[in-house]
Each structure stands twice: as structure tokens, then as C-alpha cells.
Amino acid sequence: MQLNREELLKAYRDMRLIREFEERVHTEFAAGGISGSVHLYAGEEASAVGFCMNLTEVDHIASTHRGHGHSIAKGCDVKGMMGEIFGRSNGLCGGKGGSMHIADLEIGMMGANGIVGAGPPLICGAALTAKTLKTGGVAIAFVGDGGSNQGTTLESYNLAKVWNLPVIFVIEDNGYADTTASSWSVGGSQTKRAEGFGLPGYRVDGHDFFAVHKVAREVIGRARAGEGPSLVHARLTRYYGHFEGDGTTYRAAGESDKARAERDCLDIFRRRVTEAALLENDQLDAIDREVLGLIDEATAEAKAAPAPAIEQLFTDVYLSY
Amino acid sequence: MQLNREELLKAYRDMRLIREFEERVHTEFAAGGISGSVHLYAGEEASAVGFCMNLTEVDHIASTHRGHGHSIAKGCDVKGMMGEIFGRSNGLCGGKGGSMHIADLEIGMMGANGIVGAGPPLICGAALTAKTLKTGGVAIAFVGDGGSNQGTTLESYNLAKVWNLPVIFVIEDNGYADTTASSWSVGGSQTKRAEGFGLPGYRVDGHDFFAVHKVAREVIGRARAGEGPSLVHARLTRYYGHFEGDGTTYRAAGESDKARAERDCLDIFRRRVTEAALLENDQLDAIDREVLGLIDEATAEAKAAPAPAIEQLFTDVYLSY
Amino acid sequence: MSRKSIRQAINEALALEMRRDARVVVMGEDISGGMGAPGEQDAWGGPLGVTKGLMPEFGRERVLDTPISESAFIGAAAGAAATGLRPVAELMFVDFMGVCFDQIFNQAAKFRYMFGGKAVTPLVVRTMYGAGLSAASQHSQCLYPIFTHIPGLKVVLPSSAYEAKGLLIQAIRDDDPVIFFEHKAMYDEEEEVPDEAYTIPFGEANLTREGDDVTIVAFGRMVQFANQAADKLEKDGISCTVVDPRTTSPLDEDTIIEMAEETGRVVIVDEASPRCNMATDVSALITQNAFGALKAPIKMVTPPHTPVPFAADLERAYIPSPEKIEAAVREVAAA
Amino acid sequence: MSRKSIRQAINEALALEMRRDARVVVMGEDISGGMGAPGEQDAWGGPLGVTKGLMPEFGRERVLDTPISESAFIGAAAGAAATGLRPVAELMFVDFMGVCFDQIFNQAAKFRYMFGGKAVTPLVVRTMYGAGLSAASQHSQCLYPIFTHIPGLKVVLPSSAYEAKGLLIQAIRDDDPVIFFEHKAMYDEEEEVPDEAYTIPFGEANLTREGDDVTIVAFGRMVQFANQAADKLEKDGISCTVVDPRTTSPLDEDTIIEMAEETGRVVIVDEASPRCNMATDVSALITQNAFGALKAPIKMVTPPHTPVPFAADLERAYIPSPEKIEAAVREVAAA
Ligand SMILES: Cc1ncc(C[n+]2csc(CCOP(=O)(O)OP(=O)(O)O)c2C)c(N)n1
Ligand SMILES: Cc1ncc(C[n+]2csc(CCOP(=O)(O)OP(=O)(O)O)c2C)c(N)n1
């Protein structure tokens, strides 16, 4: 465990911030303040944070429809995100994108994406930019277990390999694509697929921040050193439905409660760092309070923000036309 | 070697017929009688015939842009094929398809295809029909090494696996996709990719009919028994350019001549069966003559056949409209 | 006969045809749901419950859940159609066409022509389209003009529950590839629908009303909006004909031309992006064939040339509304 | 200034821009050729030699051959464009769009809008289109109406070598995603082309001739055919204006409307399939905006609603020819 105290605090705060953000979106959605399709990342925080902790602003990530966690981990402004999800003018995309299109290219967040499997090709492009312009950057595509079956994803493994791109594919396997079990939909295995394309493939427990962080450091290090792409298969749990409103009847009774009770990434982290006396419970509690306050503020600001002006309908289609 | 005399004669005749057909198309193209893009299968005959010998009319194949060999091996009428390539009314598709769209659904030939990677999804459909209607049929997609990188192909491995379809994917690796070497374009390996998706993967020398036939029998038998899809990686050589007109400067000097001299599938076959005293040279020579006569006839008939009537432009778009 | 939602009408059409013909199979992502999962099977019946109940009745052999691989399974549906099944594949949102269009437009659509008339491809692709549910740019598009552009495809846009049932049964019995568009904001809309199977032929427009002053040609959900506008206009003494072409390919050119000629004033309403869309298609048709009868410029009511925005107010401003249709009709009536 | 073929003009445009700006990279299947092979490198320069010579000058880092994976590499080009490069990706034939359209129409085209104006995507996709080389149904399509339909894309259809060079340089310098269509039957056509770099702005139509009787609006290769037809008609005293819009998106609506008004008689020539195509788009535009000036029905000259056939005679009958254009103009002139 090579993380210093500051890094540990940051890791915890990022995970907690994602969790609190998602819990709030869950509540606000139920209360009727949010429209559209919203896919929550609660339960999967260790993956986004474990990877993004190893990145800087020269690095890029491409996300999925379940993009809030990746966005926060990569450094998107949570107030802007909340405003966006509420469809307000203070939103990160001015209210034009919504939950599924949160992006901030300036900090290397290439966007949540409404199209399953669209991220991997795009991230190959970010990696190509890094390689061509010698920025030193690496690029990570987060992909769901469902998205791992999309041809666009599979092609990208090969392109990354033959172009020797600094790319990491992170398969976030939460067991389901919508209602469909990954144990059914994924023929073979994620790591063997990687090897089939000549990529080193790793498995990791996605509930365990430290495990994720360790493998992330390794594959990112390799990519940064010009040694090419890798794939990481992280098993993890989504706490809520596929989207807000999903009854999740296809899951086993108590399935996600059990994961929450036994394999929660925040609990595991807290236990680990306090038992090893790396951090104090007080410090973590303070973060919890700070984060809660921030989410309160973000929510209040989003609700108070005006809707986008109608003229916004017509702008931003082209730079010039 | 479990083939009887009749089967051996058929195998030789089919390979010879393909070869003679392709040699003639090569000559006629050079003479200016054929227009459009023509991709010749000469050199690869053992693959098409080795597989299709194990099929009957309940079975389906999907081919590629390089489709003449598969078509003949599956039993398409060579006169109809020649007429089609000449764009004549006696063509298998009435002159509307040309070399890249030769098909005969009645005998299970689902078409050459102008789109690289389009065959694998289609063949999953033929296999689904066989499975659903319990025809006992199996389905084979022939795919080039270049086509093996297309997402549509890779997705199909997974679909065939999770639906447990009676499908075989045959990767015909002739070393090049256009000018691009498969040693560069294919990350990993074909057989490891197969395993990555949970399919058994086999390698075979595609110049050797007997080797192909053996593995074909095995994977087709397994598919027919409901034991699911497989992949076969056949290495072979295309004698001519990517298309007629290609200068092939990207190849090593003498590369294809060498293969013709040393690894020609017809030579290997003849040597093997005559040395083992399974067939006589005379018998094979007789086939050569018979086939040559047939190709002469097919060519003469194609040249003599009228162009399609102009009204044909408007027909066959819909059954009813 | 009973009141049924569009959701029910579509479900019933599928069930009836599956009972009638063992070759009809349906497939798609979560088309039943719970595949391989420990909990409820048939958990969703598609994301909006349209196919719920089919799997319990017809089994997993005929109601096939798929991995997320649209090229593979839509292509498989095309291949199955060409070899003896009559598949109804669900492309969850038409916005996803970009990952599988080849199998539709270069394969299924062209088999028959390329093969010189020797293929029959009874494929139906059901797909959701349209704005109105805050689904943003990648889940709200119409895109039917793209499919209409392609020779070899038939394109269906039902405007009500009655229409949906009859047109879907027709689509399933049809021997050509059909793309069947379901507007995601309309599933709950109800009307009287017969319980038994019936078909509505393709290429025969429906006149939802006839009037003397202005002819409105509208597609899919816009038929409803056009009728709402016509109701209001009626009160001000402007009487409209509303033409619902039902299918954009084949298009009932004769009825459209005739109705354009009758009033000499035409408004076309299309929820699709404005360039190269059905509004331009119908306008050009009329101008080429009924020019002499036209008394005023043909007006098109469409969204602006922008992606679909997320925020509710922006999305409302994006969609052609009954108010915009009304204004256009008034303008054309006065011209 | 010297005579250059369209092939040379395009090659020169690419080379000039690559010299000027290190962020410009080109990629595609066999765009150089011989990748990993034992023989000649830069063996093809694309299937028709258009990019030959770029790799020797700029190296494999900036001239990137790709596996056959259009989604991956066109998507990579989009992603690279959004992160600092200015990629020119080659989609060998536009007919292959069906395997990669998502990356073009849902990703590159929509970034800027979805992200609230915070993306810049200077992507160019070069692609071959059109019939005439016996390439049959899957290698002869036009499909630019589909791209024109999509908000967020710009669509360019050069009609000659001079146009191709100036429009391609503009495309590369443009900050929005541009789809650049090259007609595969035109590469050898020559004219005088300046040696240095120059740009032709998008959305400004070119009048290849002006006349009094009939306005012909034509696209891409059809501009040449329209000029040929106009030459013949001239001799019979029918004088035509020929409008080459150059780009279908943006479209120079003002010039088209103005030229339609000047003659009051319009023929539109489009090589694309007839439904929801540019002919309908322009016809509808004129009818909505210049109705009062029209003296005759607008006629559209297009192929029939069929795939492109293989046989030479059928293909010839399929393509709008100078003769068909001439006949349409005569009809409109007499109406
Ligand atoms: C191309 C495409 N196909 C289907 C969908 C519909 N869809 C959205 S999310 C989803 C499931 C994704 O599952 P997975 O990749 O495992 O991600 P998770 O939701 O579990 O995070 C589906 C089918 C889509 N958005 N895009
Ligand atoms: C989707 C698509 N991309 C590109 C092409 C152009 N193309 C036709 S054949 C070919 C090379 C195919 O190589 P391979 O699959 O190895 O088959 P081979 O020609 O060697 O038999 C290419 C790039 C195409 N027809 N379709």
C-alpha cells in the first residue's frame, strides 16, 4: 500500500462524494424533480476512483450511460453535474445533455455516453492524440459487462493493440446489463478475450479500492511507458436498478442489500485504513459531513438555477454554419 | 482418411473446378470482358471444398467478397456464376449482382458479400433457423483475416456461443487484407480469440485438403450434435492480387509463385491420393479435361447470353410495393 | 373490441401472429428479461414492457433475449428471415441504428435485388423513436427518413393503437423487410381495438378527417397533433383534411396528391430533423405532381436542425406542437 | 497552376495541410498500404491511389493504416479530433457507413451540442460514393442525404478538381465534423488547379453558368452532367443557370432561392436514391420560399427507387444522364 495520507483522504472523499451524489439523485428522482433516464453508480465507486486516482489532466477517460461516478472521479464539478441532471442553465452542459451526456473535455472527461460500446473507439482516439502529440497521457474506457459484447468494444481492443496505444479497458462487471446476467451474456471470459487480442488481462475485486488501485497503477504505468494496452475485469455491485424506476425483480431477493452490508467499498476502505491506523474515523466522518454539505448545496443550487433560455435550443450545433 | 473413392473424386473435381473457373475469370478480366471488382479464390480451394464436402442442402454458408470458391463448393451452377460475373441475363442473379453478390439460397449459399464482416451475423441467423425449425442443419461463415477484425464478426462469436448455435467460423487467413499483412492487423491470435469467447479454436493448413476436411468434419459434427459453435483458422495463399488489377507489390518477390510450386492444394491432393494408390492419375486428368470443357462452355454461354432487359432495373426490389 | 393502449395493441399483434405461425420469433435485448438472472424471468418484456408475457407463452426458443450486439442479432434476424423464419427483432431505440445499419440496409434490404429476385426476407425490425421523454440527443431521434431513403425497406409509422395492431400484423405477414416505428411517448394512448387479428395494408393513407381549406400531411405522433390543431382551427372556420400516410415506404402518393389538389393548400408535419426528411419528400412529390392546383406555398412544420436537447423546456420548443401546426395552417390558409 | 486530376488535387490538399499543421493526421484501410508486408510500402495509397506519397513524406505516425474495423478507427478519429488532433479518416466506400455510423452521427456530430458547446471536433471523413464503375449494390451508393439529415455534420460534394482541392482544405481547417464525398468515377478528371493552398467556403453555391430559362440545381458528379445537358440545350435556345451548391450542409439556400426566382423554372438533379434525398430537400426549400415565382412544376431527375444494379446497361439506365437532364429541362421549359 503505497498511498500517503493525503491520497487516502482524497480516495475516500471521491468515493464518498460519488455515493452521496448518487443517493441524492436517487431521492430527488423519486421526488419527481429529475426527468429522463438516470443510471446510478452507487456501489461501484472503488472502480472509478481506483483508476482515476492514477490520472492527471493530460489523461482521458470515456464513460458509459452510468457516468456520474467516472465524472466525479475524473474531477468534474459536482454542482455543474447536479445542475445538468436537473436540466438547468448552470449545468455542466447548460442543461442540453443531461445525465447521460455529462462531459468535460478540458479535464479529460470525454463524456458519459448513451450508446453502449461507444466509448472504446473514442478513447483510442484520445490515446492516439496523446501518442502523436507526445503528451504523456493515457486513456481509459470504462465499459459495462453488457458493453463488453458490443463489436465496437471488441474492435477497439484490436486497434489499441496494433497501434500500440496507451489505453486501458476497464470492464465494470456488475453482473447485469439491464436485466440480463453477465454470466449468461458473456461467452468465454473477459480476461481470456483480452489475451485473445494480445492484451494482458487482469481480474480484480471492484469493491476493494486498494485492489483496484494496485492493478490500475500497474496497467496505467505500462501504458504510460509505451508498453501498450491492457484490460481489467472488475467485478462489482450496482446498488440500485438499471435506471431509476427499475423494479429489479430479476435480481435475487436481498442481493444488493447483502452486497451493501458485506462488500461496500466505503466500509471496506474505512475498515482497512482505520485498522491499519493510516487514518482516523474522525477524519473520515469529517469528510462525510463536508461532502454532505456540498451535495446539499449542489442540489439547492440546481433547483434554484433557471432553466436554459429557449435560444439555447439553436446554439452549439456547429462552430460556424 | 475416411473418404471413399467417389468422395475423393468429388473433392478433386470441386477444387479443380474452382481453380479453372478462377483462371478463366482472370484471363477474361484481363481481356476486358468483365467489369467491376473481381476477387479470385485461386490457391484457397482446399478450404472451401474441405468444409463444404461435409455439408448438404440443409446447411448454409455465408461467404465474402472472395466468393466464387465457396459458391462452387456449395454447389452453385458454374454457368450461372459465369453469366453473373459477365453481367448477363443467364446469370445466377440475372446480372444484377455480379461477382460480389453471387448467391443461391435454395442450396444454402447465402451470398458472397461486399461488406467485410457481414457474413457472420447472417450465418447466425441461418443457424437459428436450423435450430428453431430443427432441420438438423449447420451453418458456416467464411471470413478473411481482415474480416476477423470487424466488430460484426467478433460479436457473432459471442452470439453463437450464448445462443449455442450450430455455427462454424472459418477464418481464411491468406496473409493479407488488401495490402495489409495479417501478421500486423490481427492482434493476439485467431484461436485464442475463439477461446476468449468460449469457442474451441483450431488451426489448420489450408493448403491441405485432408487436414481441412478432418477438422471440418469434427467441428461440423459437433455443431450438428448441438454442441455449439467453433472456429477454425486456416492459413492459405491467394495466388492473384486482392482484386483483378492489383499489382501486389506489397508481397515478397515470387511469394505466390513459390506457394504455387510448393503448396498447391491440387498438387498436394494429387500426390497424396496417387501415392496412396487411392486414385489414378488418369482419373484426375479426366476430371481436368471435363472441367476445362465445362468452363469453356460456361464462358461461351456467358458471352453469348444477352444483357439483362432494361426493365430488370425496376424489378425485385420488393415482393409487393 | 375493447380499449387498448398502443403497448397492448402491439403485444397482442405479436402474440396473435406467434400463435398463428410457428416461424414467427421475436428477439432483442431484455425482450423478455432476466436471462441467466436469479430472480424473475420475463422481468421486463422490453424496456417499456411491450413484449411482456410473450416468453411465458412461447418459451425462450421463440422469445430470444440477446447480448448487446445489435449487428449480430439484427443480422441474425435478417439471416433467419432469408432462411425460413419470420423474425421480429427489436432495436431498442432507433438511435442505435448506427451500430447495426449495415445488416439492415446493405443486407436485408438488398438481398432480393442483388440476388436477382431469388430471396425472400420477411424481417420486421421494431424500434422506438421520437422525442418527449427527456431522453436527450441519443435516445430521442426519429431517423425514419434514413430508412425511407433505402430501396428495399418498408417503413411503418402507426399513429394510434388501432393502426399499430393492424399495421404490425401486416408487417409480420409481409414478405419484405419492414421497419416498424413505435413512438416512445405514445405507448399509453388508448382507443377501441378489435381483439382478433386484422391487417391494414401498406401504402394506403388514412384520412383522419376531411375538410375544404387546408390539407395537413402528418406522420406518426404528428397525426395526433395535427388532429388537435385541426380541432381548434375548425372553431375558427378553417377546415382541414388530415392525411396519415401510415407508411412512408411505400407512400400513398395518389391520396396525398389528390388531397393536395382538393384544397390547394398544404402543411406537412414531420417530427424528424428538417433536412432530407419526410416533409421535404412529400413537398417535392406534391410540387412535381400537383403544382397547378397549389394556391399557396407548401409549409413544413419540423424541429430545427439541431440534436434533441435534454432540458424539458428546450425539448418542448424542439418538438412540432399543435400550436405550431395551427399557426402554419393559418398562414397557409391566408396566403 | 497546372492541370491536375481530382486525385492529384485531393492528394495535394492533404499534403499541404499536413505540412502546415502537425496535428493533421490521415488514417484508413490501406491508406498507405503494405503495412506489415514484406514488399513495397505505400503500396496503394488507398484503393484508388489518392493518398499515395503521403506516408513516405509524413511517416507512419501521421499516415495510419488500420485494421478493418471502421467503428474503431472512425471513432478513434472522432475521439482524436475532440482531444487535439485534426484527423482525416478515410471510409473507403460510403456504403460501409452501416458498420460505423454511430461514431459519426451520435458521437462526432453531437459532442458539441450535448456538451453544451464545450467540444470542438475538427474531424474530416473522406469517402467514395457513386455509381458508374460496375461496383454493384454495396459499392455504388450515394447516401449523402443521410449525412445531410444529421444536425452537426457538414457535407461536401466537390464537382471538379479545383473544387475538390479548395473544399478539402476548407474541410481540414474547419472546426466541425465534415463528411467529404469523392465520386469514384471522377478521380481522373482534370482541370487547371493552383499549386498553392486555397479554400472555398462552405455554404456558398457556385454558378457554373447563368441563363434565363431554367435553373438546374445539381450535386457532385451531376453538376458536370447538368453542364453537358445545358451545352446541348443552349444550341436549341434554352439557356440554363446551373447551381452547384458544393455543400449540402450547410446549404446555400439564398442562392438557390434567388436562382429559382430568376427563371421560375427548376430542375434538380441528384444521383442519390429518390426518397428523402437532396432533390426533395431543394424542391421543398424552393416551394416554401419561392412559390410565387414558380412558373412550372419543379422536376427532379434521380435514379429509380432501386439498389444499384451490376450489369453495365442496367447501371447506365440507373444513373441520371445528361440526356435525362436535358429531357427534364425541355419539359419544364415548355410547361
Ligand atoms: C447500442 C446500444 N444498445 C442498447 C442500449 C440500451 N442499453 C442502455 S444501458 C444497457 C445495459 C448496459 O449494461 P452494461 O454494459 O453491463 O452496463 P451497466 O448498466 O450494467 O452499468 C442497455 C442495453 C444502448 N444504450 N445502446
Ligand atoms: C466494411 C468493409 N470495409 C472495407 C471493405 C473494403 N475491402 C474489401 S475486401 C478488403 C480486404 C479483406 O481482407 P480479408 O478479410 O483478409 O479477405 P481477403 O481479401 O484476403 O480474402 C477490404 C478492406 C469492405 N468491402 N467492407
Ligand SMILES: [Mg+2]
Ligand atoms: Mg452491467
Ligand SMILES: [Mg+2]
Ligand atoms: Mg485475407
